[in-house]
Every structure is written in structure tokens, then in C-alpha cells.
Amino acid sequence: MADGLAAKPPASPRDAINAALLAAHAEHDRSALIRCYAEAADLVAEQDFDAAAFYLTHAYVFALEAGDPRAAALRARLVAAGRES
Amino acid sequence: MAPLDDRSTEIDPLAPHRAALSAVVRPVSTAQGLPNAFYRDPALYEVEKRRVFFDGWAGLGFAHEVPAPGDAKPVDYLGQPLLLLRDRSGAVRVYQNVCRHRGMILIEAPRKIEGAIRCPYHSWCYGLDGRLVSTPHVGGPGRNTHPDVDRGALGLLEVRAHVWMGVVYVNLSGDAAPFEEAHAEIIGRWAEFDRPALFGGPESAFELDVACNWKLAVENYCESYHLPWVHPGLNSYSRLEDHYNICEYGHYSGQGSLVYSPRIGDGSDAFPDFDGLSGKWDEGSEYLTLFPNVMLGVHRDHTFAILLEPRGPAWTRERVAIFYADDSALSEPRRALRAEHAAQWKEVFVEDVFVVEGMQKGREADRFDGGRFSPAMDEPTHVFHDWVARRMGAEG
Numbered sequence: 031m032a033d034g035l036a037a038k039p040p041a042s043p044r045d046a047i048n049a050a051l052l053a054a055h056a057e058h059d060r061s062a063l064i065r066c067y068a069e070a071a072d073l074v075a076e077q078d079f080d081a082a083a084f085y086l087t088h089a090y091v092f093a094l095e096a097g098d099p100r101a102a103a104l105r106a107r108l109v110a111a112g113r114e115s
Numbered sequence: 116m117a118p119l120d121d122r123s124t125e126i127d128p129l130a131p132h133r134a135a136l137s138a139v140v141r142p143v144s145t146a147q148g149l150p151n152a153f154y155r156d157p158a159l160y161e162v163e164k165r166r167v168f169f170d171g172w173a174g175l176g177f178a179h180e181v182p183a184p185g186d187a188k189p190v191d192y193l194g195q196p197l198l199l200l201r202d203r204s205g206a207v208r209v210y211q212n213v214c215r216h217r218g219m220i221l222i223e224a225p226r227k228i229e230g231a232i233r234c235p236y237h238s239w240c241y242g243l244d245g246r247l248v249s250t251p252h253v254g255g256p257g258r259n260t261h262p263d264v265d266r267g268a269l270g271l272l273e274v275r276a277h278v279w280m281g282v283v284y285v286n287l288s289g290d291a292a293p294f295e296e297a298h299a300e301i302i303g304r305w306a307e308f309d310r311p312a313l314f315g316g317p318e319s320a321f322e323l324d325v326a327c328n329w330k331l332a333v334e335n336y337c338e339s340y341h342l343p344w345v346h347p348g349l350n351s352y353s354r355l356e357d358h359y360n361i362c363e364y365g366h367y368s369g370q371g372s373l374v375y376s377p378r379i380g381d382g383s384d385a386f387p388d389f390d391g392l393s394g395k396w397d398e399g400s401e402y403l404t405l406f407p408n409v410m411l412g413v414h415r416d417h418t419f420a421i422l423l424e425p426r427g428p429a430w431t432r433e434r435v436a437i438f439y440a441d442d443s444a445l446s447e448p449r450r451a452l453r454a455e456h457a458a459q460w461k462e463v464f465v466e467d468v469f470v471v472e473g474m475q476k477g478r479e480a481d482r483f484d485g486g487r488f489s490p491a492m493d494e495p496t497h498v499f500h501d502w503v504a505r506r507m508g509a510e511g
Contacts, residue, residue, distance in 0.1 A: 083257025091238050091251050097230030114249075114259045115266070 043073055060096045064089050068104065083113045090114070128158035129508060135485065136509035143497040148485035149504065154328040154478040160428040164193045167407050167506045169287035172294050174409035174422045175199065177436050178207050178278045179314035180225075185243065187232070188225040192285070193425060197274060198222055199283060202243040209285050211272040214239055215247065232271075245271035280305075281312030281438050282409050282420050301367050301405055307392050308413045312438040313445060315417075318454040319437040321461050325468050327475035329408060329425040330503065332433060335471050336402065336410045336421070337495035339370040346466050360495050361403060365505075368498035369403035375414050380455045386416040389440040406502050416440060419460065429475055435464065 041049070047070045054062035067089035075082035086108055093101035108114035129136075131152075138147040152159055167173075176199050180188050187200040189212050198212035198221065212221050214234035221232055221241075231240040231248055240249035247266040254261040275286040277294035279302070284294060291297055302309060314320075325332065335341065339358035342349055357374040361367070375398050377385060389396075392415055400414040410421040417439050424432040437457055439445060444453070477483060488497050 080257050084252070087251045087257055087259055091233065091240060091249055094231045094240050094249055095229070095233040101230070108259060113257055 044070075047073065060092050061098065063092045064096070064098055064100055064104075067092065068100070079111065083108065083111060087113070126158075128156065128162055132159075136504045136507060137511045139485065139500050139504040140509045140511040143488050143494045144490045146488060146497055146500070148488070148496075149330070149500050150485050151478040151481070151483055153503075153507075154330065154475060155428050157428055160425075163503075163507065164425075165288075166508070167503060168193055168425075169195075170506070171288075171291045171407075172277065172284045172286050172297055173407050174282050174405075174420075175209065175276070175285045176283045176422065177314070177420070177434075178281055178283055178312070179436070180283075181207060183227075185228045186225075187222055187228050189220070189222045192287070195287065196220055197285070198271075200228065200243060207276060207278050207283055208243070208245070209274040209276040209283065210245060211274065213272070215269040215271070216250075241271050245273050247271075280308070280411055280418060280420060281314060281436060282411075282422060284409070298366065298405065300363055301403065305401075305413055307396070308389065308418055310389070312418065313441065315437045315439055315445060315453045315457070316450075318450060319439075319457050321435050321457060323433040323435070323461075323464060323468065324426075325431050325433060325471055326429060327431055327471040328429055328478075329423045329431040330499070331471040331474045332421075332423055332431055332467075333404050333406075333408070333410065333499055334474075334496045335467050337368050337370065337404055337499055338493055339372075340489065340492040341470065345470055346463055349463065360492075361401065362494050362498045364498055364501060366502075367403045367405050368495035369401065369410075370495060371399065371401040374398055375400035377414065377416055379452055379459065384449070384452055386444045386449070386452070386456070387440050388415045404499065406499060417444075417456070421464070433464065435460065 047066055050062065051066045051070065054066055067085045071082040071085035071089065074085070086104055090101060090104035090108060093104055105114055132150055135147065135150045139149055140146070153163070175192055175197065176188070176190055181199055181201040184201050184203050184205060187198060190197045190199050196212040198210045200208055200210070202208050213219065214221055214236065216234065216239050217236055219234050219236040221234055228243060231242055233240045238249070238251050239247060242248050247269045249259065250264055250266060251259050253259060253264050275289055277284045279294065295302060339355060342358070343355050357372055359371045359373070361369045361371055379385065396415045400412065402410070402412045404410045408423040408425070410423065412419045417437055419435060419437045422434040424434060426432055437460065443449070488494070
């Protein structure tokens with residue numbers, strides 16, 4: 031069994047963020063949700079801005095709900111991309 | 116053959132009671148009380164909700180239930196899901212507690228709104244001022260606007276609200292006269308008490324669930340006739356002849372006392388009086404119902420409000436809150452005094468429970484005709500009946 035575990039490839043950055051997002055959702059940790067969704071957006075922004083906008087939107091909405099100061103910058107990125115008014 | 120939606124086939128729940136309602140609005144000397152059905156019939160209860168509550172101003176809650184900006188509390192107001200909150204400016208506001216998107220309930224339990232109200236369904240977000248501020252993915256994934264979704268037209272549905280004497284009043288229909296205009300008479304009568312209400316805190320509030328129609332609680336509160344029989348303890352210093360009727364047809368009614376003399380516990384401490392009261396209040400106190408459902412009392416050292424929440428034709432929740440004159444009354448050393456004070460009032464109100472529940476049971480007697488009033492002693496109750504009957508459509 032130990033060999034099997036050792037053979038498992040390391041988690042990709044994407045897998046790590048997914049795991050962190052699931053944990054943040056499970057714990058209703060809004061600050062972590064904002065951070066994780068923003069990191070997810072950064073991870074895919076160059077290859078796929080539609081995907082990035084999806085993640086940015088979630089980061090922004092959770093920041094808006096929490097009254098978190100990160101909301102302004104997140105909104106600004108969406109507005110700049112024509113995804114928010 | 117009549118079409119299926121022919122409204123002429125619908126039954127008007129008021130139709131069998133037109134004649135009886137006309138008798139209710141006669142002068143007190145010949146008036147009858149409201150018929151039994153107005154205390155029992157679910158169909159009449161539904162009509163009453165709209166005509167007696169929603170079409171005018173009625174009590175919803177207390178301002179102290181949302182003490183700080185961002186505090187929000189969902190309220191079931193006769194089946195209407197409302198949201199009571201305090202906005203960033205400190206103003207109390209009331210909204211329908213639903214998202215403008217799919218009608219999802221927004222807030223399920225009291226809590227602090229730190230930023231925006233986020234609908235738990237698709238995460239449309241609203242500011243405390245009701246503005247729709249975010250519509251995630253409304254134009255497709257990651258596209259948060261759509262030309263056909265006008266945020267400016269989709270804010271929360273606000274309900275007119277007004278705070279007076281610590282109570283939040285709402286007008287659901289939105290077309291009643293402004294509160295200050297509709298209730299100018301009682302506001303003027305008690306202008307000396309019209310100042311910020313200082314709620315005594317958790318020990319100054321209690322609730323009673325009573326198995327009666329809400330109107331019976333009002334009727335009992337309005338009159339002093341029952342005091343010597345039901346509240347013998349009060350009668351020792353507050354005799355029947357020390358009371359007077361207060362009758363303002365179309366507005367409010369109740370009773371006054373000429374011998375208010377506070378004594379709480381062993382009498383070694385007392386609450387401070389309100390500043391600047393006229394001599395009338397040295398020994399005077401008054402107890403009025405602001406129709407339909409807010410029963411108020413004023414004294415030189417405290418006021419109280421009893422908010423009646425109808426929970427069905429034969430079930431009412433009485434929510435009581437006591438207010439004081441200044442911060443010294445709210446001090447920690449006076450916590451026990453406040454608790455004792457609330458216990459004194461609770462004892463009085465509990466003494467009334469068997470009466471209002473007994474009258475409810477009495478409404479099952481099918482030959483009871485609403486009863487006759489003592490023109491000398493019962494007029495405040497008749498004033499209330501007259502008001503209810505006219506709101507329900509009585510002519511006379």
C-alpha cells in the first residue's frame with residue numbers, strides 16, 4: 031500500500047485549488063473562497079479568459095457578500111473585460 | 116354553460132355577515148359585537164389580513180430587533196415573507212424577502228449582513244438599500260450583465276415602514292396615508308413621549324402565546340371594566356373609578372389611569388422619569404391600542420408596547436417590550452430591577468390569558484350574537500369593533 035501511495039503523482043496546481051475550493055465551501059469560509067476563486071482565475075487567465083471570468087465572478091460575488099475590500103479590484107477586472115457593469 | 120373562471124360563482128365570505136356588520140357600527144348603546152365567525156372563520160381571516168392589516172399601517176416588529184447597520188431579520192407577517200433590516204445610514208427598512216430572479220427566500224434566519232444580501236440560489240446580490248448590485252453569469256458564464264436584465268428595475272421590493280414608540284409599522288399595500296398623517300391624533304396626544312425609545316434589553320421583553328383570535332387581546336386591553344375582577348392586585352391601588360375611557364373613533368381607543376404610582380420590588384430603587392413631562396403624567400398613565408395590533412402604555416418612567424402577531428384565526432403571539440427614559444435605567448446595576456419590572460407586567464398580562472382564551476372558546480356557541488356592550492364601560496372596545504367592521508366593509 032505504501033508503494034501505491036508513493037507512486038501517486040503530485041497534485042497539479044489546478045487540483046490543489048479545486049481541493050481548497052471544496053474545503054472552503056464545506057467550511058463556509060468566505061475569505062478562503064474569495065482567495066481560491068481569484069487564484070483559480072489567475073491560473074487560467076492567459077489560456078482561457080472565459081474560464082477566468084467565471085472564477086473572477088465567484089470571487090467578486092463572495093467578496094461583495096462579505097463586504098471584503100477585495101471586491102473593488104475584482105469588480106474592476108471584470109468591468110475592464112466587459113463582464114460587469 | 117358558465118365559463119370555468121366565472122367569478123360570480125365565487126363565495127364572498129362577508130356576504131352572510133352584512134347585516135351583522137351593520138349592527139356592529141351602530142352607536143354603542145345599541146351596537147352588537149362582531150359575530151363569532153370573525154374569530155373563527157379562515158375565509159374571513161384571509162379577508163381581514165388584507166383589509167385590516169395590509170391596506171393600512173400595522174405593527175411588524177421592534178426597531179431594537181435590528182439594532183446595528185447590517186442587522187437583518189426575516190419576519191413572517193401574516194404569511195408574507197418580509198425582511199426587517201437596518202441599512203448603512205441607520206434607517207430601518209423592510210423588504211419582501213424574495214429575490215427578484217426566481218422568488219427564492221433570501222434570508223432564512225436573523226443575521227448580520229456584512230456586505231450584500233446574496234441570494235442562495237443563483238447569487239444575485241442586493242445592497243442594504245435594496246439595489247440589485249450583481250447578477251452573476253446572467254449573460255452566460257462569466258458574463259454578468261445582459262441587456263434585457265435591467266438591474267435598476269429589479270431592486271428588492273420595498274415595503275413602506277415607519278418607526279414610532281420603538282415599533283416598526285408597515286403598510287404592505289403601499290397606498291395608505293403617510294403614518295404621521297394617518298396617526299396624527301395619537302402622535303399629538305403622546306407628543307411628550309415621542310423620543311427615541313430606549314429598549315431595556317433582553318430582560319425587558321417576553322412573549323405569550325395565547326389560544327385566541329388577536330382581536331380578543333385588543334378588546335380586553337382597551338377597557339378597564341375587567342380590572343377589579345381579573346386583576347385584583349392592581350385594584351388595591353388602581354381602582355375602577357380612577358380610570359377613564361379613551362375613544363377616538365377611526366383611530367385608537369383604550370383607557371387611562373389617574374393614580375399611577377410605580378413601586379418595583381421592595382421600592383428601594385426606581386427608574387428615572389422622562390425629562391420635561393407635564394404634570395398630567397405625575398400620576399397619570401394611558402393604555403391605548405393603535406389599531407389594528409399594537410397595544411401601548413405610557414408612564415412617567417417607562418413605556419411599553421405589545422405587538423400582536425396573528426398566527427391564525429385562533430392563535431396569537433403577544434410580544435412585549437419595555438422602554439425607559441435614559442441610559443441610567445439600562446445600567447448593569449439595574450438589570451435585576453428591569454427583570455423584576457418585566458415580571459410584574461408579565462403577571463398582569465398572564466392574568467388576562469384565561470379571559471381571552473375563554474372568550475375564544477365562547478365564540479363556538481352558535482347562538483352567541485356578538486354580545487352587547489355597557490355604554491358606560493365598554494365604549495373603547497366598541498370603538499375597536501367599529502373600526503374593524505368598517506375596514507371589513509360595514510356600512511352605517
